[in-house]
Amino acid sequence: MKDFVVDEVQLDFALSLGADAVLLIVAALTDAELGRLHAAARRRGLAVVVESHDADEVRRALGVSAEIVGVNARDLRSFEVDLGAAGVLGRSIPDGVLRLAESGVKTAADVAALGASGYGAFLVGESLLRAPDPAAALRALRGENPTEVKICGVTREEDVDACLAQGVDWIGVVFAAGSPRRVTEERGRVLRMKANGEAGARQGGVGSGGVTFGAVKGVVAVLSEDTPASQFERIVDVVCPDVVQMPNPARSPSKKPFSSGVAVWNTVRVGQDELTGLEGLSGDALHFDTSLAGVAGGTGKTFDWSVLDAVPRGRPIVLAGGLTPVNVASAVRRVRPDVVDVASGVESAPGVKDAAKVAAFVQEVRRA
Secondary structure (H helix, E strand, O other): OOOOOOOHHHHHHHHHHOOOEEEEEHHHOOHHHHHHHHHHHHHOOOEEEEEEOOHHHHHHHHHOOOOEEEEEOEOOOOOOEOHHHHHHHHHHOOOOOEEEEEOOOOOHHHHHHHHHOOOOEEEOOHHHHHOOOHHHHHHHHOOOOOOEEEEOOOOOHHHHHHHHHOOOOEEEEEOOOOOOOEOOHHHHHHHHHHHOOOOOOOOOOOOHHHOOOOOOOEEEEEOOOOOOHHHHHHHHHHHOOOEEEEOOHHHOOOOOHHHOOOEEEEEEEEOOEOOOOHHHOOOOEEEEEEOEOOEOOOOOOOOOHHHHOOOOOOOOEEEOOOOOOOOHHHHHHHHOOOEEEEOHHHEEEOOEEOHHHHHHHHHHHHHO
């Protein structure tokens, strides 16, 4: 509970809220108050972040046997941030005390420099709140690969939970005829609401009290090239997807994707479609998938990734086709796509995702 704690009653309030830790700010408390509140919090089983701003406050924090000492690089009087000074203070804190760097952490270089000064944890707020894509900004701070992950062919709410738990960026819901992962528009709406963390969707088992927290970056409605105009309009109206994914959207019977306000990923079927002149194709992103006769996506087959070497990179590239936790890191290093897209590679059966495989897939992408 990040609050200005000055009274023991606030510690009981923190417990009633389910908090694991409280914040004690040295500058706001006398030595006696700091010692009393720190001891009272520990008796209640609460961890305590003792926040300091200068060498004297660090000394006072250590004087109450603080196990976690936060060093705020922001001067409370001028509000100026000095990470260099925070680094010096970090080196003055003895081993065995968890050092928490607060304020001004914006880049992976900041994290590395403070880590070299002994900091093992970081409190980041403003830079993430101001970032146009907070998830991508957090990955950059953690030194993770920025490639986004799409889990396609989601049919069950528990699979949405698994995706949310792993920080998946995109969820694909299939409406293409002939796909074993096809769902109705009404089912797609429920899955989209759950993926976006909206009220009205049945909540699952992630987080406190069985409630799913967080949301994906977007939900992708996967259509076939011959999707009727009436069905397209119903999908847009009922499901409200963020993206429509389909082959040849400009030549589809509906001819509606570009007037609907929905982004479009143009699926290029490798092995069937021409791979020259791609710069002339319509769509906000190009989605490359393996084409097999009679199979509507989810082929489980890779294609020769080298054919994408000449693809113009003026817009996002989405790579699909036979990706699994075993080969996705190689695909990311070889193709450097903006998004990797997987369906059968993380399933125990068509449309049934395996939570362990989803976790392994995301982990391989993040560390590639």
